[in-house]
Amino acid sequence: MSNLVKNGLTKASPQRIEELIHNYNHITSLVTAAAKKFNRDKENIKVLPVSKFKPANDILALYEEPELKLRHFGENYIQELIEKSSILPADIQWHFIGALQSNKIKHLASIKNLYMVESLSELKKIKSLNDHRKKNSEESNDFLKTRILLQINTSEEPQKAGILYSDTNKIFEVLSVMLKECDHLTFSGLMTIGSTDQSKNNAGENEDFRKLVDIKKQILAKFSDEFSENDIELSMGMSSDFEEAIRQGSNEIRIGTNIFGARDYSNKTH
Numbered sequence: 290m291s292n293l294v295k296n297g298l299t300k301a302s303p304q305r306i307e308e309l310i311h312n313y314n315h316i317t318s319l320v321t322a323a324a325k326k327f328n329r330d331k332e333n334i335k336v337l338p339v340s341k342f343k344p345a346n347d348i349l350a351l352y353e354e355p356e357l358k359l360r361h362f363g364e365n366y367i368q369e370l371i372e373k374s375s376i377l378p379a380d381i382q383w384h385f386i387g388a389l390q391s392n393k394i395k396h397l398a399s400i401k402n403l404y405m406v407e408s409l410s411e412l413k414k415i416k417s418l419n420d421h422r423k424k425n426s427e428e429s430n431d432f433l434k435t436r437i438l439l440q441i442n443t444s445e446e447p448q449k450a451g452i453l454y455s456d457t458n459k460i461f462e463v464l465s466v467m468l469k470e471c472d473h474l475t476f477s478g479l480m481t482i483g484s485t486d487q488s489k490n491n492a493g494e495n496e497d498f499r500k501l502v503d504i505k506k507q508i509l510a511k512f513s514d515e516f517s518e519n520d521i522e523l524s525m526g527m528s529s530d531f532e533e534a535i536r537q538g539s540n541e542i543r544i545g546t547n548i549f550g551a552r553d554y555s556n557k558t559h
C-alpha cells in the first residue's frame with residue numbers, strides 16, 4: 290500500500306503510529322481508573338488530543354486507527370489549524386483552544402468543520418465569530434453550528450486569557466448576550482487552564498478547578514430555565530493535572546504532551 294494519502298500527506302512511520310496509539314490508550318486507561326476511583330461515569334469524560342506543533346500525520350495516525358476512530362482534535366494556532374484542516378479528512382471535528390486575535394476570526398470561521406471554540410471570553414469576538422459563521426452558512430449549508438465554551442481565568446493571572454473568575458456579572462452578561470444574539474453558536478460550557486502552582490499542588494484540591502465548578506453552579510442557578518446539569522460541560526485538566534480535574538467533575542481533558550510527546554518551540558514563529 291502506498292504511504293501517500295490523497296493530499297500528498299506522507300504517513301507517519303509505523304513506530305510513530307504505534308507510539309501514538311500506545312500513548313492514547315495509556316491515557317484512556319488512566320481516565321478509566323480515575324473515573325472508577327472518583328465515582329464518575331467515564332462516558333462523561335472525553336479526551337481531547339491537543340496536536341499543536343505536531344505534524345498532520347500524527348493526527349491522521351490516530352484518526353485512522355480502527356480501534357479508536359478518533360474524530361475530535363484540538364489546536365491552538367489559527368494558521369496551523371487552517372493548514373491541517375485543509376489536508377486532513379473533512380469529518381474531523383476541530384476544537385480551537387488558543388488565543389484568538391480579532392483579525393483572525395474570519396479565517397477561523399471559514400473552517401467548515403469547526404466543531405468547538407473553547408477559548409472565547411470577549412463579547413465582541415463572540416459576536417464577530419457568530420456573524421462570520423452566519424454569513425458562511427448562508428452561502429453553503431455544510432458549516433457546523435459551532436459550539437462555544439467560555440474561557441474563565443480562574444487563577445486570575447494577568448497573562449492568562451478568560452473572564453475573571455470573580456467577575457460573575459461579566460460572565461452572566463456575556464452569556465446572556467450570546468444566548469440572545471448569537472444564533473449560529475451554541476453555548477456548551479466552560480473552559481479553564483488554571484495556575485501552574487495549583488496544578489503542582491498534589492497534596493490538596495486544585496482551587497482553580499473548584500472555581501470552574503463553582504461558576505457552573507452559579508450559571509445553573511441564574512439560568513435555570515435555559516440549562517440543566519448536562520448542558521454545561523467543563524473542560525479542565527491537561528497532561529499534568531487531569532486526574533484531579535476528573536475528581537472535580539471535568540468532562541473534557543485536553544492532552545498534548547502525554548499523547549504526542551514534548552513540543553519543540555525552537556523553530557516556530559508563532
Ligand SMILES: *Cc1c(COP(=O)(O)O)cnc(C)c1O
Pocket residue numbers: 339341365386387482527528529543544545546547
Ligand atoms: C497546549 C495546551 C494543552 C495541552 O497541554 P499538555 O500539558 O501538553 O497536555 C491543553 N490546553 C490548552 C489550552 C493548551 O494550550
